[in-house]
Amino acid sequence: MHGPGDIQFFTRFARLYDLVMPDADRTAISTGLQKAERPIDRLVDLGGGSGRATLAVKSEVSEPLVVDISIGMLSRARDRGFACALSDARRLPLPNASVDAVIIVDAFHHMPEQSMVLDECTRILRPGGVLVIREFDPSRALGWLIKTGERLFQMNSQFYKPDTLSQLVSDRGLTVSTRSDRLGYTLVGVLSTHN
């Protein structure tokens, strides 16, 4: 058992996990952010851990905030000079309609009660803001390998296929598109400016 979001694992393995972000991820996140219908100043890197996704996009945003539930991972983000907050993704310490972008990179499958997490993302986004989720696809080879590997570590990971996650996000009023690549898929949801 690892508690909410497999925290103990990440507290223990923060250093090992802190690898370089593949270019495919960087490009996918960047392309997703460009779909926002407003300028992106404030970005929340949810489950952002050591800040490696923030590091990849920091030139594009003025106010990134790394949010994670593992203090071990967040210490690395702090050492990189990023603003951070130890928080639960189901109850974020952020007001309604207060951020321009939320990114969740290789982290959504670790979060418990993912429907609450999606509700929170929608709540904190400003109209025209964007949600970008990078995930492994459990129906493809690499995604299956990662899913199986994480089971060996007794993680409580919950992976969604792109179609299923798209439905969950569009149910919350976002306009969704997904794109697959060799590492997984990227879901981009834009919150309507008419809300």
Add this chain to the structure above:
Amino acid sequence: MKESLLDIICCPIDKHDLELEVDEKDGDEIISGTLTCPECGETYPIEDGIPNLLPPDMRDEVTA
């Protein structure tokens, strides 16, 4: 954390603005202190420069 983070974060329970009390500073970095929600009275510690904004019922679970 920097004091400007207060413009972004709020109480995770009722989303009210937080009040800051600084214990230790290093330049413009707040190393330790307390964030208090004047609405519900809950307090959130800042330790090693990182604000702990977990709802109180989760603090023990995570730091254990």
